[in-house]
Amino acid sequence: xxxxxxxxxxxxxxxxxxxxxxxxxxxxxxxxxxxxxxxxxxxxxxxxxxxxxxxxxxxxxxxxxxxxxxxxxxxxxxxxxxxxxxxxxxxxxxxxxxxxxxxxxxxxxxxxxxxxxxxxxxxxxxxxxxxxxxxxxxxxxxxxxxxxxxxxxxxxxxxxxxxxxxxxxxxxxxxxxxxxxxxxxxxxxxxxxxxxxxxxxxxxxxxxxxxxxxxxxxxxxxxxxxxxxxxxxxxxxxxxxxxxxxxxxxxxxxxxxxxxxxxxxxxxxxxxxxxxxxxxxxxxxxxxxxxxxxxxxxxxxxxxxxxxxxx
Amino acid sequence: xxxxxxxxxxxxxxxxxxxxxxxxxxxxxxxxxxxxxxxxxxxxxxxxxxxxxxxxxxxxxxxxxxxxxxxxxxxxxxxxxxxxxxxxxxxxxxxxxxxxxxxxxxxxxxxxxxxxxxxxxxxxxxxxxxxxxxxxxxxxxxxxxxxxxxxxxxxxxxxxxxxxxxxxxxxxxxxxxxxxxxxxxxxxxxxxxxxxxxxxxxxxxxxxxxxxxxxxxxxxxxxxxxxxxxxxxxxxxxxxxxxxxxxxxxxxxxxxxxxxxxxxxxxxxxxxxxxxxxxxxxxxxxxxxxxxxxxxxxxxxxxxxxxxxxxxxxxxxxxxxxxxxxxxxxxxxxxxxxxxxxxxxxxxxxxxxxxxxxxxxxxxxxxxxxxxxxxxxxxxxxxxxxxxxxxxxxxxxxxxxxxxxxxxxxxxxxxxxxxxxxxxxxxxxxxxxxxxxxxxxxxxxxxxxx
Numbered sequence: 221x222x223x224x225x226x227x228x229x230x231x232x233x234x235x236x237x238x239x240x241x242x243x244x245x246x247x248x249x250x251x252x253x254x255x256x257x258x259x260x261x262x263x264x265x266x267x268x269x270x271x272x273x274x275x276x277x278x279x280x281x282x283x284x285x286x287x288x289x290x291x292x293x294x295x296x297x298x299x300x301x302x303x304x305x306x307x308x309x310x311x312x313x314x315x316x317x318x319x320x321x322x323x324x325x326x327x328x329x330x331x332x333x334x335x336x337x338x339x340x341x342x343x344x345x346x347x348x349x350x351x352x353x354x355x356x357x358x359x360x361x362x363x364x365x366x367x368x369x370x371x372x373x374x375x376x377x378x379x380x381x382x383x384x385x386x387x388x389x390x391x392x393x394x395x396x397x398x399x400x401x402x403x404x405x406x407x408x409x410x411x412x413x414x415x416x417x418x419x420x421x422x423x424x425x426x427x428x429x430x431x432x433x434x435x436x437x438x439x440x441x442x443x444x445x446x447x448x449x450x451x452x453x454x455x456x457x458x459x460x461x462x463x464x465x466x467x468x469x470x471x472x473x474x475x476x477x478x479x480x481x482x483x484x485x486x487x488x489x490x491x492x493x494x495x496x497x498x499x500x501x502x503x504x505x506x507x508x509x510x511x512x513x514x515x516x517x518x519x520x521x522x523x524x525x526x527x528x529x530x531x
Numbered sequence: 532x533x534x535x536x537x538x539x540x541x542x543x544x545x546x547x548x549x550x551x552x553x554x555x556x557x558x559x560x561x562x563x564x565x566x567x568x569x570x571x572x573x574x575x576x577x578x579x580x581x582x583x584x585x586x587x588x589x590x591x592x593x594x595x596x597x598x599x600x601x602x603x604x605x606x607x608x609x610x611x612x613x614x615x616x617x618x619x620x621x622x623x624x625x626x627x628x629x630x631x632x633x634x635x636x637x638x639x640x641x642x643x644x645x646x647x648x649x650x651x652x653x654x655x656x657x658x659x660x661x662x663x664x665x666x667x668x669x670x671x672x673x674x675x676x677x678x679x680x681x682x683x684x685x686x687x688x689x690x691x692x693x694x695x696x697x698x699x700x701x702x703x704x705x706x707x708x709x710x711x712x713x714x715x716x717x718x719x720x721x722x723x724x725x726x727x728x729x730x731x732x733x734x735x736x737x738x739x740x741x742x743x744x745x746x747x748x749x750x751x752x753x754x755x756x757x758x759x760x761x762x763x764x765x766x767x768x769x770x771x772x773x774x775x776x777x778x779x780x781x782x783x784x785x786x787x788x789x790x791x792x793x794x795x796x797x798x799x800x801x802x803x804x805x806x807x808x809x810x811x812x813x814x815x816x817x818x819x820x821x822x823x824x825x826x827x828x829x830x831x832x833x834x835x836x837x838x839x840x841x842x843x844x845x846x847x848x849x850x851x852x853x854x855x856x857x858x859x860x861x862x863x864x865x866x867x868x869x870x871x872x873x874x875x876x877x878x879x880x881x882x883x884x885x886x887x888x889x890x891x892x893x894x895x896x897x898x899x900x901x902x903x904x905x906x907x908x909x910x911x912x913x914x915x916x917x918x919x920x921x922x923x924x925x926x927x928x929x930x931x932x933x934x935x936x937x938x939x940x941x942x943x944x945x946x947x948x949x950x951x952x953x954x955x956x957x958x959x960x961x962x963x964x965x966x967x968x969x970x971x972x973x974x975x976x977x978x979x980x981x
Contacts (some may be wrong), residue, residue, distance in 0.1 A: 243750065282641075283612065283615040283616065283619070283641075284611075284615050284634065284637040284638050284641045284643070285637040285638075285640050285935045285936065285938070285939075286641070286935065287638060287639055287641075288615070288619070288640075288641030288642065288643070289641050289642035301971055304967075304971070306964075316553065366902045374791065392791070393790065393791045393794070397869070440970070477735065477796070479733075479734070479735075479794050479949070479953075480790055480791070480794055480949070480953040480955070481949055481950050481953045481955040481956075482955075483955070496612045497608055497612065497734075497942070498939065498942045499612075499938065500613070500972075509681075
């Protein structure tokens with residue numbers, strides 16, 4: 221390619237034309253073809269349940285009783301009921317606390333901190349620390365949750381060690397939100413750490429060196445050089461962990477079952493309780509729709525951030 | 532721009548995973564296979580023993596048929612849920628179901644069960660069942676949907692050794708709720724480290740909290756849960772308030788288990804396999820089946836149980852007539868609505884509940900026999916020193932208003948109990964939440980106050 225451009229006078233033109241051709245490229249159908257199996261599977265296993273959930277949210281469908289044999293269309297009743305259900309409102313608040321506490325603040329900040337600390341460290345240190353942290357991520361959620369239950373419950377290992385200094389804790393009961401946030405931060409930090417490590421390694425060293433030569437200290441370099449360079453990674457990571465955390469169920473259910481009372485019943489847990497313990501499938505799916513909305517709100521906020529950024 | 536579309540797509544995909552979706556397990560079968568679904572959990576293993584025994588007998592008697600056992604490993608709440616999820620689809624619905632009497636009407640209106648009158652008519656053993664027993668599986672449509680395996684009553688177990696230490700009589704019989712409180716306070720003071728009074732009060736105990744807990748109190752007051760004349764649920768009454776106040780007293784004075792113990796999903800198992808046998812609980816308000824755990828076939832054999840423990844009737848609130856109260860429930864074997872070979876399924880039930888097998892089960896699981904030829908069998912009468920006591924409670928007993936909506940009322944009761952037990956709400960606010968929950972669940976016309 222380079223040799224051909226030197227031979228002609230209109231040197232820049234051919235690459236431009238080629239780029240234009242590339243963009244039109246193969247037909248739409250041929251582009252989509254490799255995606256077809258995935259789309260088919262998605263339609264079958266995702267769209268089906270999602271459409272069913274959407275429909276069910278407007279009925280009094282239940283697991284037993286008359287609502288199981290002949291569910292009635294009840295319009296917006298489920299949604300009206302939600303606004304007069306103090307436990308549901310509380311569950312929304314708890315969900316936001318859980319997402320902000322464990323994802324936006326916990327996993328995000330901790331993941332970034334670890335990624336920054338690991339930069340330019342010896343390979344062995346990087347490998348060792350990553351192994352430990354990624355270990356938590358690799359573990360199935362249910363196993364991680366059981367580990368935390370075994371660790372935090374009053375007869376658990378934490379109290380066993382605390383006994384040595386004469387202290388004791390019962391956080392699963394006295395501070396259930398703190399306990400579930402702690403467990404979720406522990407498990408999810410690896411993801412943020414990996415995203416940020418990858419992003420940080422893409423920063424050309426000369427940019428930061430230049431800033432250092434200009435006299436910028438560590439913090440200023442971080443704020444004015446490093447963060448702006450990886451801002452897209454930050455927003456992508458925030459969006460991903462937020463949506464993952466919104467749907468967290470297993471960890472909370474294993475640790476506290478949403479209790480005591482409803483003190484740690486985030487919307488997914490309360491939704492499960494209504495749908496599968498109290499048999500109100502319709503009410504449960506209506507909550508799922510509201511949860512979808514909460515996720516959408518978070519997403520819009522993040523998308524806005526990118527937009528502001530790009531301007 | 533492109534990047535944002537990508538983000539939005541990721542967002543939508545990640546969210547979709549959060550949607551509620553039902554799970555299913557394989558099951559069903561041809562007309563030559565009979566699937567049997569029942570609970571096998573914690574210390575309740577007797578049903579599994581019976582079903583394995585009957586499967587062998589049945590397949591021997593019917594070489595062309597296969598019995599597929601589907602023991603469901605789940606606590607009571609989750610058992611109902613899993614069973615109902617199986618019932619939702621004809622391909623997974625079991626042919627024979629182990630069914631709690633309180634869910635019968637609810638499951639009938641859901642269309643999960645098949646009436647079995649035509650088979651019962653030809654079953655000569657049916658005459659051994661008392662009229663009350665026969666009505667246990669009767670739906671509101673007058674048809675019968677299940678054969679009872681045995682019934683139960685509820686009362687107080689107390690630890691004589693702890694009572695002796697506290698200076699209380701070892702032939703204790705409280706005459707009112709106050710007598711229970713007095714004994715519990717004495718125990719708290721004189722024998723520290725034991726739980727003075729155990730009463731199930733958490734959502735995790737499921738129907739056990741409603742029935743062994745609240746209803747054992749409420750049906751000892753002047754009120755009940757259901758008004759038969761107006762056909763409405765009584766969501767506020769003096770009796771209800773008094774019952775919840777009693778709960779509040781127990782937990783606020785530290786006379787009960789710690790809230791965290793109650794919230795443990797294993798609490799029921801811990802009461803029967805640790806709390807009572809290890810003398811950590813002084814008084815336990817519980818069901819007649821408890822001794823089944825302590826027999827040789829149980830999960831926690833405890834030969835001395837009838838010497839260490841005493842039994843007492845649950846008094847009414849202030850001792851007013853008839854003086855004592857109890858609640859009865861029990862479980863049925865039913866034929867699933869989708870059974871491809873209902874006659875074969877019924878035959879399996881008939882074999883499971885013939886005289887020898889009922890005797891085996893009622894003894895092993897400490898059930899109160901509902902077949903006359905079992906109740907009069909010496910092998911039944913002598914099997915358990917507590918049997919005469921719990922059988923005598925039948926004259927004080929009440930049945931739950933097990934209408935189709937009962938499970939929803941029961942759920943609301945458990946939520947209110949847990950709120951009071953954990954001290955997250957006052958009695959009055961828990962009760963007003965209870966009333967409004969039932970109203971929004973069942974409609975304003977379905978409730979009343981007394």
